Every structure is written in C-alpha cells, then in structure tokens.
Amino acid sequence: MLRISIEENVEVLEMKLEGRIAGPWAAELSRVWVETAPRLASRKLVLDLSSVTYADSGGTELLGQIYAQTNAELLAGTLWTQSLAEQITRCGAQSVKREL
Amino acid sequence: MRRPCRRPSLGLQSAGKKVTVQNRLEPNMRPSDSPEQVAAGTPLHGRAELAQSALENLFEVSPDAIFVTDAQGVIRGANPRAAELFGHTQTELIGQPIENLVPARFRGRHPSHRENYNAHPRARQMGAAMNLFGLRKDGAEFPVDIMLKPVETADGPVVLSFVRDVTEQRAALEALRRNDVQLRSIVESVRDYAIYMLDPDGCVMTWNPGAERIKQYTADEILVKHFSRFFTQDDLDRGRPAELLRLAAERGRVEEEGWRVRKDGSRFWADTVLTAIRDDAGQLTGYSKVTRDFTDRKRAEEAVMLQLSNALLANLDVGKLLAAISASIHEVIPHDTSALALFDPATNDMVVQFMGPYDADVFPGDARVPVDGTIAGRVFRTGEPFCMQRLAEIEFAQETMRSLARMGMNAGCWVPLSHHGKAIGTLGILSRLEGSLGAQELDILAKIAVQVAMAVDNAMAFRRIAELRDQLRQEKQYLESEINLENRYEDIVGESKGLRQVLREIETVAPTDATVLIQGESGTGKELLARAIHRLSPRSEHTFVKLNCAAIPAGLLESELFGHEKGAFTGAIARKIGRVELANGGTLFLDEVGELPLDLQPKILRALQEREIERLGGNRSIPVNMRLIAATNRDLAKMVADKEFRSDLYYRLKVFPVFAPPLRERVSDIPILVRHFVSTHGRRMGKTIESIPDETMEALVRWRWPGNIRELENFLERAVILTRGPVLYVPLAELQMAEDPQEAEQQNPTLHEAEREHILRVLRETKGQIGGDDGAAARLGLKRTTLNSKLKKLGIERSDYM
Known part of the structure; x- marks a missing residue:
C-alpha cells in the first residue's frame, strides 16, 4: 500500500509518500507525478520519504527520474530511508548522464 | 471539289421503254448515293433532271432489290440486285407477276393486298413486325423487309418495291429473343x-x-x-x-x-x-x-454466436478454447484449420496454436512466430484484418510462405483480437481451396472475434488467477511453517511461580471475550501469551490477526486497521480490507499499542464498543465481531497522565491486565529454557550437543538478561553455531564484559534493596493480595502484620506493585 499526500504553497510542493513504492503503487506514483509535474512550475519539490517502508527497483528508478528532473529535496528519517535517498540521488545522476 | 461522275440515263429497264420517275425517294429508306449527296456536289441545272439522273444511278447500284410493278402486279422493271437476290435474270423477272417471288403460302392473299394498296396508294414500310419472306428461283425462302412507293409515270401509276434481305438481322433478333426468353425464364423461376x-x-x-x-x-x-x-x-x-x-x-x-x-x-x-x-x-x-x-442465416449466425459464447464461457483453459472456437466457426465458415495467436510480451513474439486435421508433420500444434514478417504479426500490430484469397497473391517473409505452403493452405482470413481496447492476438482460419475465403467470411470472423477476445482474455485472467492462487497457497504454506516455527514455544517453557501465575490468568480470561492488555518488557513473550489466549478461546477456529502499531507509518495505520475504498486517497488503487475486518470472528492483536496515534484511538474504541467500522473513503458501517488483545512495553498509565494516550481507551483495554514477567524474575526457568533452546537450535543445525558445563549454566543463570527471553535465545543460537563437538561452547566473556558498574550494583544489591525487590515481586505475583493461603505473607513465610510493617519500613506503596 502507498499513500501519496501532496501539500503545496507558493514556494514548495511537498509530496509525502507513506508505505511501499512497488509494483502497482510505483505505477500509481508515476501517474500522479505525470499529473503533478506541470503544476510544479518554478516551485521546489520536496519528497518526504520518511514513512516509506519499501521501494522495489522500479520505484527507486522512478524516484531517481523525478529527482533528476527536479533536483528535489529528499526528506528521510530512518536509516533505511536515508539509504533509499542515497540510492535515489545515484539513480538520478545516472539518469542525467544517460540523457546527456 | 471533285464532282461525282454523271452516269448515263438508264431509265428503269422495262419492256421496251423507259419509265421516268418524277418523285423523290422517301428519306427513311435512303440507299447510298442519295439525290441529296449527288446534289450537294453538283450545280443545279434543273432539279428534275438531276433527280432523274440520281435515281437511275441508284437503281443500278442499290444494295436493295428494286422492282417496278404495274397496277396488276406485273414486274415492269428490276435492278441488278433484284436479279441477284431472287436468282433470276433481270430478263426473267420482267413480265412475271410479283406474287411469283412470294412463298406460296402468302400468294392467296396477295391480290387483295394489292387492290387495297392501289385503292390507297402511299409510301408504306413493311418491316420485321410483318415477318415477310421472299422466294428464290431455287425455292429457298429468305426474310425480307419491303418498302412500297407509288410513283406516277407518263404511262400511269406504278409501284416501286424496295426489297431488303434481312436474313442476318432476323437471325440476330432471333438470338436476342432466345436470350431474352432464357433470361426471363431464369428470373421467373x-x-x-x-x-x-x-x-x-x-x-x-x-x-x-x-x-x-x-x-x-x-x-x-x-x-x-x-x-x-x-x-x-x-x-x-x-x-x-x-x-x-x-x-x-x-x-x-x-x-x-x-x-x-x-x-x-x-x-x-x-x-x-x-x-x-x-x-x-x-x-x-x-x-x-x-x-x-437471409433471415435464416442471420438466425443461424446468432445461434452460432450464442453457442460459441456458451462454449467460450465454459472453457477457461486457453488450450481448450480453440477446439470450441474452431467447431463453432466451422458451422458458418467451412475451413481446414484455425489458428489462435496470442502475443507474449515476455518474449515479444506470438504463440500460435493450430486446430484442425491434426498432422504432427504439417501442423505444428503450438508454435512461436515473430511479429515481423508474419500475417498474424501484421494483423496484431496494425489491428487491420487480412484476407488471403490465393497464396500466390501475397508476399510475406519466406518462412511464413513456406509454412503455409507446407500445410497446403491456399486461402485464409485473419482478424485482430482485442479486449477493452487492448490488442491480445489474432484469430485466423485457413482453407486448402483457393478463393474460398473472402470479405463475407472476414466479416463473420470479425464478429466471432469479439467474443473470442473476451473469452481468451477471461481465460488468460483465469490462468493468472490460478498462478496467483498457487503463489498464495505456497505463501500460506510458508507462513504456516513460519508460524509453526515461531510457535515452537507453544507450550510455554518454564516452571517458575511467576510464569505459572501468568498461565493461570490466561486460562481464566481466554474463554471470555474480555479485552486483554499484556504488559511487559521487550522480549518477554507478549505475543506468545496473546496467541495462547487466542488458542484457548472459543475463537481459536478463526483468524488471529496481528498488527504492530510501531511498524506501520502513522499515515497508513488507519488504512491498515480499517481498510479503505478505492480512490479514498491518492494511492488507494484498489479496495483494501483492514485488519479489524480481517479479524472478524477472531482475535486482533495490537502490539506496541502505545504507539497508536491519538487521533486513531477513538476509532479503535468505537470498533470495540459499537462493534462496527467504516472503511476509509467508505460511507457504510461494517459490523465486526473481534476480540482485542493489546500489548505494550510502555507505561500506559503514565502516558495517560501525560495525555499521550486516551484514558477511555486505556481503561477499555485494561479490562484484564496480564503482566509478562521479565526473565530476571524467572531465574529458576533459565536452565529449562537453555536446554530447550540448545536442543531446538542444535536439531535445526544438525548438531548433537549432549552436555552443558556447570560453570556455563551458572553464568547464564546469573546474567540479568535485559533483553529477556529473546536475548537468551539469540545468545544461545550463536553459542550452538560456535559449538564444535558434544559440549556446548558459550562465549562467557561476552557476558562478563557487558557488565557495567550500574548493572553490577544491581546484580549485587544491598540486603535492603534485595529484600524490597523480593517483596515487590511476590506482591505482583499475588496481585497485591497480602493475606490468605495464596497471599504474599504466606508465600514469604511471614505473618500478615509483619509484612505490613515491612512494607511501611521499606516504603513500598500499593502503586509500586499494582
């Protein structure tokens, strides 16, 4: 299960993710991101990962792509989510390299 | 401009004199070299002279026979064509009655016709409608059209008869008539x-x-x-x-x-x-x-569709589907084999199954073909149907052509299979007969394909469900084995008074539906006690559902507990049944209940009191009948005082509190637990450990085990791994090194502290009961009054042990 909550103000759009970013929920996150991205405009994106409990390779890759596109700020709490955030930044860097 | 030659005036050859014609020919029967044609290129010297000249010329060269007859019907003149047509010389013709040139069967009425004509002379055309015939000298008859024209001459009135041989026209007309009759008879029949x-x-x-x-x-x-x-x-x-x-x-x-x-x-x-x-x-x-x-055919098609639909719905096995499909299609479209091709996204090719007169050498039965270069692939990719009327007329990859030729298939129809807008494959029928399959068959096949696609999709979904069911069955087996592994402590190990007291409490409360709150330090086996309560309760046949409140993100806890409807929040892509609902009829074990967010606590309270819940995003109350067992290692009373936990829920949970004693208060159970764990892990690791040294056991008993039984078990598991031989090896240095001064102090308390701790433990075991046979005073071997005095002296309040 994954719960996606979006809060936004004039400067920041925060996407809070809670639960598992895997399988159909990764696809759902992708869908939500496609809907949300145009609204981002020049605002900063904050990805709150502190309540994420699991992310499969597809979910991690997707977060990496979002990170590469937006240079989002990643919020992590537990050791595991800190590790996930590091993976995301690595994925994002690779994604940028591929695009170059 | 060249002038046509002027022919000499012949007049009309007659018996010894010329007949001069004064009238012009009627335009509706105009031979070549008509007077107009002649006049067109000639200056007029006198119209009458010119007409006479033209007529004489015409008389000679006319393609029609021309006769000049007198009022009695005697031939007075005839042109060369008349002689040629009737087989007489011109001389023979002159002086003959015209009747002689008419078949005998018409002669009888001829004089009366002539008299009538002489009475009312006029230009008269007698064509095909009158069915006239001429008679040759040799007796042969031939069809003719005749035009009569009265002409005034100096010698009196004569009649010009233009006779045309219409043998060819009459034959053509006859052929046309016969065709018409045949066509009419066909249409009429x-x-x-x-x-x-x-x-x-x-x-x-x-x-x-x-x-x-x-x-x-x-x-x-x-x-x-x-x-x-x-x-x-x-x-x-x-x-x-x-x-x-x-x-x-x-x-x-x-x-x-x-x-x-x-x-x-x-x-x-x-x-x-x-x-x-x-x-x-x-x-x-x-x-x-x-x-x-086509009403009957339409009804038959509908019947076949219904039959097909029933057959397809009854067959959820893709392999069996094709037989049903082929049999049904055959009732409306004769064919030799049918082929169902399904796209396999894993390999990016098409899996083709043939159904027909099975011949292993010819029909592969089940084959994989690429999307590119094959007919099925093209139809799948484009979504457009394809009709092959003759094998020689199409061009595909060599292997496709060879395969069709090898099967002897010369005609075929392929239609795409798609369901809910998603292409899944193709359906094809093939025939040995060239030209036997065309647009009509393609149209019927397309109608059939709609149902086939639905059935195939169902069958594929059924297959996926079967696979998932198998997976779930395996997961269930695994989980059951895990549960069995976890429940290896099903018979809770220990003989200490404290443990026996807890087990008695469990036996007492288990048959009721009372909510139980298990308190105790981490690792003391709270979940084990909860499972034991469930197992001993009337709900044991139903589910024991566990939820660790600390392990679920706070934002998801409500969903986990109560479930949600599809779309309840972003990410709720399907309906989810919550743990409370899952535990209906059984037991819900909320571990780490102290971590339950404050805003969720009233909802749990409502579920307990009202026995109904609502899924997140739902608007329907769902009745639930579950028993709640909660556990915590936190001091809930203090949390209530600090307003971190709702008091109403706290009192609702604390209907029947059970205290799981720490291992340090069950010291006498340690040797039993050590033997139990060593035996269990030794068996699991294939090791035979026959003895535990005394000094090792003493050290284990002496250790305070702050992590309680969990720590003891993990420590012994490591010891079994390290053991080589029949004697248990325990890294005792780890236990000694870990002793800090504070712990050492606690391990060697003063007499005052030891006495206080001992009295407190007994009071907890007796639930604060001081007097009576099972009271603390009796257990401590003291009088009740003496114990009361010690409690006062040691500063022990009731709140310290209750």
Missing part, C-alpha cells in the same frame, strides 16, 4: 431472390415470383410504386432509400445487409445488391435490385 428493376426515381418497373414470395406483393400491387416501402421506419427516417440510389448511381453498385419490411409488416434480414443501369451515352436509365432473404 428464381424464388429465393427478389429480382426487379427500378426506374431512375426508384419506382418498381418489373417484378419476379421471388420478389412476390419474399416481399409478399403481387406485381399488380407493386408496379410503379416506390421501393421505399420495403424499408423500416428507422431507415426511412434516415433517408436510406434515396441514399442507396445516390450511392449506386455514384459507385455503380451498392451491397448491404439489413432489415427490410414485408407487405404484412414483418421484418426479414435482407442481403441486397443495387446496380445502376446506364445507356450507351452514360445516362442513368434505372436500377436493378437483387434481394435475398
């Missing part, structure tokens, strides 16, 4: 087709018995009536009749199928062809209409 003609406006001009049978109108009723009366009201409202006439005029021909109306108002399914008819100048002269009554 056809009873299965309505064949009729329409004028350019759509009015019925002809009618055949087939039309009468199908549409129920007689010719008298329908002729000159407009054909729109055959259409349904819907078609009339849409202007379909006029549209069909327009389309036929534009395209030359229109074919369609649809409902039509009979005279009695009943409907029939018609297959119609409307063809525009044009004259040589391209002008529209009307339409031909051929209509067949």
Whole structure:
C-alpha cells in the first residue's frame, strides 16, 4: 500500500509518500507525478520519504527520474530511508548522464 | 471539289421503254448515293433532271432489290440486285407477276393486298413486325423487309418495291429473343431472390415470383410504386432509400445487409445488391435490385454466436478454447484449420496454436512466430484484418510462405483480437481451396472475434488467477511453517511461580471475550501469551490477526486497521480490507499499542464498543465481531497522565491486565529454557550437543538478561553455531564484559534493596493480595502484620506493585 499526500504553497510542493513504492503503487506514483509535474512550475519539490517502508527497483528508478528532473529535496528519517535517498540521488545522476 | 461522275440515263429497264420517275425517294429508306449527296456536289441545272439522273444511278447500284410493278402486279422493271437476290435474270423477272417471288403460302392473299394498296396508294414500310419472306428461283425462302412507293409515270401509276434481305438481322433478333426468353425464364423461376428493376426515381418497373414470395406483393400491387416501402421506419427516417440510389448511381453498385419490411409488416434480414443501369451515352436509365432473404442465416449466425459464447464461457483453459472456437466457426465458415495467436510480451513474439486435421508433420500444434514478417504479426500490430484469397497473391517473409505452403493452405482470413481496447492476438482460419475465403467470411470472423477476445482474455485472467492462487497457497504454506516455527514455544517453557501465575490468568480470561492488555518488557513473550489466549478461546477456529502499531507509518495505520475504498486517497488503487475486518470472528492483536496515534484511538474504541467500522473513503458501517488483545512495553498509565494516550481507551483495554514477567524474575526457568533452546537450535543445525558445563549454566543463570527471553535465545543460537563437538561452547566473556558498574550494583544489591525487590515481586505475583493461603505473607513465610510493617519500613506503596 502507498499513500501519496501532496501539500503545496507558493514556494514548495511537498509530496509525502507513506508505505511501499512497488509494483502497482510505483505505477500509481508515476501517474500522479505525470499529473503533478506541470503544476510544479518554478516551485521546489520536496519528497518526504520518511514513512516509506519499501521501494522495489522500479520505484527507486522512478524516484531517481523525478529527482533528476527536479533536483528535489529528499526528506528521510530512518536509516533505511536515508539509504533509499542515497540510492535515489545515484539513480538520478545516472539518469542525467544517460540523457546527456 | 471533285464532282461525282454523271452516269448515263438508264431509265428503269422495262419492256421496251423507259419509265421516268418524277418523285423523290422517301428519306427513311435512303440507299447510298442519295439525290441529296449527288446534289450537294453538283450545280443545279434543273432539279428534275438531276433527280432523274440520281435515281437511275441508284437503281443500278442499290444494295436493295428494286422492282417496278404495274397496277396488276406485273414486274415492269428490276435492278441488278433484284436479279441477284431472287436468282433470276433481270430478263426473267420482267413480265412475271410479283406474287411469283412470294412463298406460296402468302400468294392467296396477295391480290387483295394489292387492290387495297392501289385503292390507297402511299409510301408504306413493311418491316420485321410483318415477318415477310421472299422466294428464290431455287425455292429457298429468305426474310425480307419491303418498302412500297407509288410513283406516277407518263404511262400511269406504278409501284416501286424496295426489297431488303434481312436474313442476318432476323437471325440476330432471333438470338436476342432466345436470350431474352432464357433470361426471363431464369428470373421467373428464381424464388429465393427478389429480382426487379427500378426506374431512375426508384419506382418498381418489373417484378419476379421471388420478389412476390419474399416481399409478399403481387406485381399488380407493386408496379410503379416506390421501393421505399420495403424499408423500416428507422431507415426511412434516415433517408436510406434515396441514399442507396445516390450511392449506386455514384459507385455503380451498392451491397448491404439489413432489415427490410414485408407487405404484412414483418421484418426479414435482407442481403441486397443495387446496380445502376446506364445507356450507351452514360445516362442513368434505372436500377436493378437483387434481394435475398437471409433471415435464416442471420438466425443461424446468432445461434452460432450464442453457442460459441456458451462454449467460450465454459472453457477457461486457453488450450481448450480453440477446439470450441474452431467447431463453432466451422458451422458458418467451412475451413481446414484455425489458428489462435496470442502475443507474449515476455518474449515479444506470438504463440500460435493450430486446430484442425491434426498432422504432427504439417501442423505444428503450438508454435512461436515473430511479429515481423508474419500475417498474424501484421494483423496484431496494425489491428487491420487480412484476407488471403490465393497464396500466390501475397508476399510475406519466406518462412511464413513456406509454412503455409507446407500445410497446403491456399486461402485464409485473419482478424485482430482485442479486449477493452487492448490488442491480445489474432484469430485466423485457413482453407486448402483457393478463393474460398473472402470479405463475407472476414466479416463473420470479425464478429466471432469479439467474443473470442473476451473469452481468451477471461481465460488468460483465469490462468493468472490460478498462478496467483498457487503463489498464495505456497505463501500460506510458508507462513504456516513460519508460524509453526515461531510457535515452537507453544507450550510455554518454564516452571517458575511467576510464569505459572501468568498461565493461570490466561486460562481464566481466554474463554471470555474480555479485552486483554499484556504488559511487559521487550522480549518477554507478549505475543506468545496473546496467541495462547487466542488458542484457548472459543475463537481459536478463526483468524488471529496481528498488527504492530510501531511498524506501520502513522499515515497508513488507519488504512491498515480499517481498510479503505478505492480512490479514498491518492494511492488507494484498489479496495483494501483492514485488519479489524480481517479479524472478524477472531482475535486482533495490537502490539506496541502505545504507539497508536491519538487521533486513531477513538476509532479503535468505537470498533470495540459499537462493534462496527467504516472503511476509509467508505460511507457504510461494517459490523465486526473481534476480540482485542493489546500489548505494550510502555507505561500506559503514565502516558495517560501525560495525555499521550486516551484514558477511555486505556481503561477499555485494561479490562484484564496480564503482566509478562521479565526473565530476571524467572531465574529458576533459565536452565529449562537453555536446554530447550540448545536442543531446538542444535536439531535445526544438525548438531548433537549432549552436555552443558556447570560453570556455563551458572553464568547464564546469573546474567540479568535485559533483553529477556529473546536475548537468551539469540545468545544461545550463536553459542550452538560456535559449538564444535558434544559440549556446548558459550562465549562467557561476552557476558562478563557487558557488565557495567550500574548493572553490577544491581546484580549485587544491598540486603535492603534485595529484600524490597523480593517483596515487590511476590506482591505482583499475588496481585497485591497480602493475606490468605495464596497471599504474599504466606508465600514469604511471614505473618500478615509483619509484612505490613515491612512494607511501611521499606516504603513500598500499593502503586509500586499494582
């Protein structure tokens, strides 16, 4: 299960993710991101990962792509989510390299 | 300009004198070199002279026989063509009665015809309608057309007879008549087709018995009536009749199928062809209409569709589907084999299954073909149907062509299979007969494909479900084994008084539906106690559902507990049943209940009191009947005081509190637990450990085990791993090193502290009962008054042990 909550103000759009970013929920996150991205405009994106409990390779890759596109700020709490955030930044860097 | 030669005036050869003709020939029977043609290139010296000259010239060269007869019908003149046509010399002809050139059967009436003509002389044409014949000298008859022309001469009136041999025209007409008769007899005899003609406006001009049978109108009723009366009201409202006439005029021909109306108002399914008819100048002269009554075929198709649908619904196995499909298609389209090709996204190719006269060498049965270069692949990719009327007329990859040739298939139809807009494969039928499959078969196959696609999709979904079911079954087996592994402590190990007291409490509360709150330090086996309560309760046949409140993100906890409806929040892609609902009839164990967010606590309270819940995003109350067992290692009373936990829920949970004692208060159980764990892990690791040294056991008993039984078990598991041989090896140094001064102090308390701790433990075990046979005073071997005095002296309050 994954719960996606979006809060936004004039400067920041925060996407809070809670639960598992895997399988159909990764696809759902992708869908939500496609809907949300145009609204981002020049605002900063904050990805709150502190309540994420699991992310499969597809979910991690997707977060990496979002990170590469937006240079989002990643919020992590537990050791595991800190590790996930590091993976995301690595994925994002690779994604940028591929695009170059 | 060249002038035509002027021929000498011959006059009309007659018996010894010339006949001068004064009248001109009628224009409607004008031989070549007519007077007009001659006049056109000649200056006029005198019209009469010129006409005479032209006529004499014409007489000589005319392609028609020309006779000049007197009032008695005697031939007075004849041209060379007359001699040639009738086989007489010109001389023989002169003086003969004209009747001699007429077959004997017509001669009798000839004199009266002549008299009538002489009485009313006029130019008269006697053509094909009169069926006239001439008679040759050799007796042969031949058909003729005749034109008579009265002419005044100086010698009196004569008649010019122009006789034309029409043998060829008459033969052509006869052939045409015979064809017409044959065609009419065919049209008249056809009873299965309505064949009729329409004028350019759509009015019925002809009618055949087939039309009468199908549409129920007689010719008298329908002729000159407009054909729109055959259409349904819907078609009339849409202007379909006029549209069909327009389309036929534009395209030359229109074919369609649809409902039509009979005279009695009943409907029939018609297959119609409307063809525009044009004259040589391209002008529209009307339409031909051929209509067949296909109601029976339509009903048969519908019956086959129903049969197919039933067959498909009954077969959820993709392998068996093709047999059902092939049998049903065969009832409407004869063919030799059918092929179901399904796209396999894993390999990016098509899996083709053939169904037909099975021959392992010819029909592969089940094969994989690429998408590129194959007919099925093209139809799958483009979504467009494909019809092969002749193998020689198509071009695909060599392997495809070879495969078709090897199977001996010369015609085929392929249609795409798609369901809910998603392409899943193709359906094809093949025939050995060239040209046996065409647009009509393609159309029927496309209709069948709609149902087949649905059935195939169902079958594939069924297969996926079966796979998932297998997976779940395996997961269940695994989980059961895990549970069995976890429940290896099913018979809770220990003989200490403290443990026995807890077990007695469990036995007491288990049969009731009371909520139980298990308190105790981490690792003391709270979950084990909860499972034991469930197992001993009347709910043991139902589910024991566990939820660790600390392990679920706070934002998801409500969903986990109560479930949610699809779309309740972003990410809720499907309905989810919560743990409370899952535990219906059974037991819900909320571990780490102290971590339950404050805003969720009233919802749990409501579920306990009202026995109903609502899923997140739902608007329906769902009744639930579950027993709650909660556990925590936190001091809930303090949390209530600090307003971190709702008091109403706290008191609702604390209906029956159970205290799981720490291992340090069950010291006498340690040797039993050590032997139990060493035996269990040794067996699991294939090691035979026969003895535990005394000093090792003493050290284990002496250790305080702050992590309680969990720590003891993990420590012993490591010891079993390290053990080589039959004697348990324990890294005792780890236990000694870990002792810090504070712990050492606690391990060697003062007499005062030890006495206080001992009294407190006994008071907890007796639940604060001081007097009586099972009271703390009796257990401590003291009088009640002495114990009360010690409690006062040691500063022990009731709140310290309750």
